[in-house]
Amino acid sequence: xxxxxxxxxxxxxxxxxxxxxxxxxxxxxxxxxxxxxxxxxxxxxxxxxxxxxxxxxxxxxxxxxxxxxxxxxxxxxxxxxxxxxxxxxxxxxxxxxxxxxxxxxxxxxxxxxxxxxxxxxxxxxxxxxxxxxxxxxxxxxxxxxxxxxxxxxxxxxxxxxxxxxxxxxxxxxxxxxxxxxxxxxxxxxxxxxxxxxxxxxxxxxxxxxxxxxxxxxxxxxxxxxxxxxxxxxxxxxxxxxxxxxxxxxxxxxxxxxxxxxxxxxxxxxxxxxxxxxxxxxxxxxxxxxxxxxxxxxxxxxxxxxxxxxxxxxxxxxxxxxxxxxxxxxxxxxxxxxxxxxxxxxxxxxxxxxxxxxxxxxxxxxxxxxxxxxxxxxxxxxxxxxxxxxxxxxxxxxxxxxxxxxxxxxxxxxxxxxxxxxxxxxxxxxxxxxxxxxxxxxxxxxxxxxxxxxxxxxxxxxxxxxxxxxxxxxxxxxxxxxxxx
Amino acid sequence: xxxxxxxxxxxxxxxxxxxxxxxxxxxxxxxxxxxxxxxxxxxxxxxxxxxxxxxxxxxxxxxxxxxxxxxxxxxxxxxxxxxxxxxxxxxxxxxxxxxxxxxxxxxxxxxxxxxxxxxxxxxxxxxxxxxxxxxxxxxxxxxxxxxxxxxxxxxxxxxxxxxxxxxxxxxxxxxxxxxxxxxxxxxxxxxxxxxxxxxxxxxxxxxxxxxxxxxxxxxxxxxxxxxxxxxxxxxxxxxxxxxxxxxxxxxxxxxxxxxxxxxxxxxxxxxxxxxxxxxxxxxxxxxxxxxxxxxxxxxxxxxxxxxxxxxxxxxxxxxxxxxxxxxxxxxxxxxxxxxxxxxxxxxxxxxxxxxxxxxxxxxxxxxxxxxxxxxxxxxxxxxxxxxxxxxxxxxxxxxxxxxxxxxxxxxxxxxxxxxxxxxxxxxxxxxxxxxxxxxxxxxxxxxxxxxxxxxxxxxxxxxxxxxxxxxxxxxxxxxxxxxx
Ligand SMILES: [Zn+2]
Ligand SMILES: [Zn+2]
Numbered sequence: 001x002x003x004x005x006x007x008x009x010x011x012x013x014x015x016x017x018x019x020x021x022x023x024x025x026x027x028x029x030x031x032x033x034x035x036x037x038x039x040x041x042x043x044x045x046x047x048x049x050x051x052x053x054x055x056x057x058x059x060x061x062x063x064x065x066x067x068x069x070x071x072x073x074x075x076x077x078x079x080x081x082x083x084x085x086x087x088x089x090x091x092x093x094x095x096x097x098x099x100x101x102x103x104x105x106x107x108x109x110x111x112x113x114x115x116x117x118x119x120x121x122x123x124x125x126x127x128x129x130x131x132x133x134x135x136x137x138x139x140x141x142x143x144x145x146x147x148x149x150x151x152x153x154x155x156x157x158x159x160x161x162x163x164x165x166x167x168x169x170x171x172x173x174x175x176x177x178x179x180x181x182x183x184x185x186x187x188x189x190x191x192x193x194x195x196x197x198x199x200x201x202x203x204x205x206x207x208x209x210x211x212x213x214x215x216x217x218x219x220x221x222x223x224x225x226x227x228x229x230x231x232x233x234x235x236x237x238x239x240x241x242x243x244x245x246x247x248x249x250x251x252x253x254x255x256x257x258x259x260x261x262x263x264x265x266x267x268x269x270x271x272x273x274x275x276x277x278x279x280x281x282x283x284x285x286x287x288x289x290x291x292x293x294x295x296x297x298x299x300x301x302x303x304x305x306x307x308x309x310x311x312x313x314x315x316x317x318x319x320x321x322x323x324x325x326x327x328x329x330x331x332x333x334x335x336x337x338x339x340x341x342x343x344x345x346x347x348x349x350x351x352x353x354x355x356x357x358x359x360x361x362x363x364x365x366x367x368x369x370x371x372x373x374x375x376x377x378x379x380x381x382x383x384x385x386x387x388x389x390x391x392x393x394x395x396x397x398x399x400x401x402x403x404x405x406x407x408x409x410x411x412x413x414x415x416x417x418x419x420x421x422x423x424x425x426x427x428x429x430x431x432x433x434x435x436x437x438x439x440x441x442x443x444x445x446x447x448x449x450x451x452x453x454x455x456x457x458x459x460x461x462x463x464x465x466x467x468x469x470x471x472x473x474x475x476x477x478x479x480x481x482x483x484x
Numbered sequence: 485x486x487x488x489x490x491x492x493x494x495x496x497x498x499x500x501x502x503x504x505x506x507x508x509x510x511x512x513x514x515x516x517x518x519x520x521x522x523x524x525x526x527x528x529x530x531x532x533x534x535x536x537x538x539x540x541x542x543x544x545x546x547x548x549x550x551x552x553x554x555x556x557x558x559x560x561x562x563x564x565x566x567x568x569x570x571x572x573x574x575x576x577x578x579x580x581x582x583x584x585x586x587x588x589x590x591x592x593x594x595x596x597x598x599x600x601x602x603x604x605x606x607x608x609x610x611x612x613x614x615x616x617x618x619x620x621x622x623x624x625x626x627x628x629x630x631x632x633x634x635x636x637x638x639x640x641x642x643x644x645x646x647x648x649x650x651x652x653x654x655x656x657x658x659x660x661x662x663x664x665x666x667x668x669x670x671x672x673x674x675x676x677x678x679x680x681x682x683x684x685x686x687x688x689x690x691x692x693x694x695x696x697x698x699x700x701x702x703x704x705x706x707x708x709x710x711x712x713x714x715x716x717x718x719x720x721x722x723x724x725x726x727x728x729x730x731x732x733x734x735x736x737x738x739x740x741x742x743x744x745x746x747x748x749x750x751x752x753x754x755x756x757x758x759x760x761x762x763x764x765x766x767x768x769x770x771x772x773x774x775x776x777x778x779x780x781x782x783x784x785x786x787x788x789x790x791x792x793x794x795x796x797x798x799x800x801x802x803x804x805x806x807x808x809x810x811x812x813x814x815x816x817x818x819x820x821x822x823x824x825x826x827x828x829x830x831x832x833x834x835x836x837x838x839x840x841x842x843x844x845x846x847x848x849x850x851x852x853x854x855x856x857x858x859x860x861x862x863x864x865x866x867x868x869x870x871x872x873x874x875x876x877x878x879x880x881x882x883x884x885x886x887x888x889x890x891x892x893x894x895x896x897x898x899x900x901x902x903x904x905x906x907x908x909x910x911x912x913x914x915x916x917x918x919x920x921x922x923x924x925x926x927x928x929x930x931x932x933x934x935x936x937x938x939x940x941x942x943x944x945x946x947x948x949x950x951x952x953x954x955x956x957x958x959x960x961x962x963x964x965x966x967x968x
Contacts, residue, residue, distance in 0.1 A: 032606065034556045035563065036593065041606055044551030044621070051552065067528030068535060072518045072643055073557075073595075073626055074579075079519065095558075097595065099580040100630035100642075109520065111557075111581065111595070122516065122525055131817075137528065142557055142625075146584035158584075159556055333615075 154271030201453030213237030225426015283347030322383030432464030432474025638755030685937030697721030709910015767831030806867030916958025
């Protein structure tokens with residue numbers, strides 16, 4: 001918790017990205033630090049963004065056959081250990097509940113770090129026949145992973161909010177379609193709701209979700225040149241189904257093993273959103289997700305206050321009627337400049353200024369948050385006009401991010417060139433790669449950059465014929481980047 | 485988890501209410517038992533009901549100034565102990581996290597049993613001036629209470645889902661209005677969404693939420709004659725604000741102590757819903773909450789299958805278009821009788837039967853789930869017709885529950901009469917009461933019945949002049965009942 005603090009952002013996005021991000025999150029009232037290291041409190045302005053992300057994604061999930069459910073937050077240790085059948089060297093960093101009231105428990109309970117080990121046995125129990133498939137379950141919940149790192153709200157916290165989908169299918173085709181459906185929905189969320197251009201790919205074999213056949217990923221680029229793994233969708237093959245015995249009777253009453261998937265998106269997506277769009281004035285949000293889309297600031301003198309405020313209130317009512325999330329800031333105890341700064345800090349995408357001139361001319365002055373562009377518009381049809389401007393703000397955010405991303409995908413064909421390019425520019429570097437994990441080591445060691453993805457299409461020809469590290473035949477294109 | 489099981493309910497609601505309830509919950513696929521005693525898995529058909537309850541309540545909360553937020557699921561032991569300042573003898577039965585990964589924690593963390601002790605300090609930090617008030621926060625989350633009792637899905641589980649609202653106000657009036665606003669919204673949920681007539685009252689002083697000034701309650705009557713505390717709304721006075729230092733500068737820059745409230749509704753509401761309306765054929769749901777509102781069952785012979793199914797599908801499409809949650813059950817491998825039983829078991833409020841006669845006459849046969857009443861309706865305007873029937877089904881459920889409740893509020897004016905009346909009939913017994921906790925003891929000891937509420941209005945004259953137990957002057961009317 002914080003004491004009195006300066007208004008306004010004091011850190012620089014360019015020069016001290018980490019400190020700047022932390023300051024934006026706190027001063028825009030998105031989150032606060034909890035008393036225990038690694039935990040945060042998500043405040044209303046932050047939680048409202050998460051709720052809108054949920055609404056979009058949850059609607060798409062439901063349209064495509066997913067049912068929500070809720071499984072216990074605790075997983076018995078013996079259940080967690082069954083994953084050892086699937087995952088060599090599985091070693092969960094979890095929070096352990098050892099006591100209930102004054103009594104020690106007979107078996108320790110893990111606070112769920114992810115729910116495969118509790119959900120999969122139930123799916124196994126519920127699936128009997130091919131008619132029960134596909135079975136698609138999702139839950140919105142919080143999970144805890146006891147990783148000791150510095151707290152970074154939404155990016156690195158021991159407890160985080162997410163959704164986890166778990167599905168079972170008759171065969172590989174069904175499960176693979178599912179994996180792609182969810183990856184495409186995540187991409188749609190980033191592209192159409194978060195104004196964030198996204199790259200789709202799969203993780204290299206050595207960096208898959210433990211036990212998965214294929215881990216597919218959405219990667220987005222941050223302004224500091226690092227990549228964020230923004231969502232993942234796993235085709236698990238039959239490994240979990242075999243370990244947990246998800247079998248079904250097919251049309252001929254023969255026992256078959258199901259193919260399963262899992263897929264998840266966490267509030268890290270919110271962190272990436274905040275970091276990408278915001279600036280040295282504070283939070284910048286796309287209108288799609290902003291709790292308040294429009295703020296109207298009346299500017300009056302004593303002798304015209306009544307008519308100015310009435311005119312502003314009338315416009316606010318019309319926007320509200322049109323379904324736009326509008327706030328009329330008619331506070332007496334703050335001047336317009338203070339209000340401008342406050343709503344810029346809090347990320348309201350569009351400001352409408354109303355002074356005596358606007359009243360006289362039957363107009364409104366609209367100012368775009370991302371770049372301060374302003375235009376004078378007719379008061380008539382203000383609902384439609386504002387919708388257009390909100391679309392324009394969205395397009396500006398997207399275009400700016402897209403331009404950055406396009407300039408930040410480079411090629412290299414040697415170890416030195418990878419190191420030099422990422423060292424100088426950040427961003428992504430594409431190379432040929434033999435597929436051997438060992439070839440990642442020298443880059444990891446020197447620069448903490450790694451192969452964040454390879455193309456989804458396993459048959460795609462690599463960008464170069466040779467592996468940039470070892471010079472052997474390249475099998476795929478590797479995308480190298482530093483990452484969060 | 486269960487093995488193969490008989491279709492259909494085998495227990496009797498009247499004669500073995502507990503077993504019948506457990507059977508309905510499992511066979512209607514609302515919930516399953518988790519491997520750890522006291523925990524359940526909420527399956528899609530159950531979770532969908534909870535989501536609809538959430539949608540209604542959350543919408544009303546937001547319309548009346550409440551912001552959602554999310555606080556950590558863990559509370560440090562020292563924070564929990566601060567409640568001792570408010571609550572004499574506070575002794576939480578909680579789940580304790582003692583280890584993170586392989587390391588013992590320096591301070592134990594409680595899995596939240598309720599969040600006053602973590603939310604209130606943040607409200608204290610965020611509130612500076614009278615302009616910050618009222619502050620109204622709510623979170624939807626799960627909480628854990630380590631009470632060792634037999635598991636009863638939605639009624640008695642160690643982990644349960646709920647919402648908890650926490651608000652701060654300038655003065656008693658503001659906080660009391662808030663307390664009543666939420667109580668009224670809970671009543672509206674029961675009356676208008678759950679088809680459950682509800683009683684509003686307050687808890688006797690000795691049964692208040694610890695630290696509260698007044699605990700108000702919604703009570704609903706179950707078919708076995710027991711009362712369910714269906715939601716509570718607490719006016720906390722200044723006790724929590726004093727303990728956690730929620731002060732604010734008023735208009736004159738004077739420091740004042742805030743008045744706070746908290747209020748919550750859990751998935752117990754779902755348990756009460758299921759228990760009240762369901763019957764020996766299985767689940768009965770009001771159309772407002774049913775995941776599937778209408779099932780259409782086509783009844784065909786080989787020679788007319790195509791036209792019957794097409795006619796049914798066409799009606800289904802029209803209902804879907806009208807925003808009705810409809811399912812066309814055209815499975816080949818099940819006969820109509822099987823389908824009727826299955827959808828009755830699963831609580832679909834309205835069944836539409838379509839055979840060759842319906843096709844010939846351009847009609848549809850509609851059957852109400854609660855009582856089997858059927859009527860033949862024109863195919864034209866089926867959307868409006870079905871809406872009317874769904875309203876009728878709702879009204880039937882409500883009327884039946886209301887009739888039961890009205891007959892189950894009796895009066896008594898002696899200890900023997902209380903014991904005799906509750907012992908014979910269950911339900912509520914109204915008596916005069918002196919207000920002394922000691923007078924509750926003999927009834928509690930003999931019958932496990934207690935004073936579940938007294939009237940909200942503190943000035944209301946008691947139903948009798950004398951306390952039914954001790955004969956002293958009665959101060960209020962007491963409502964006695966057995967309770968869940
Ligand atoms: Zn190589
Ligand atoms: Zn008495």
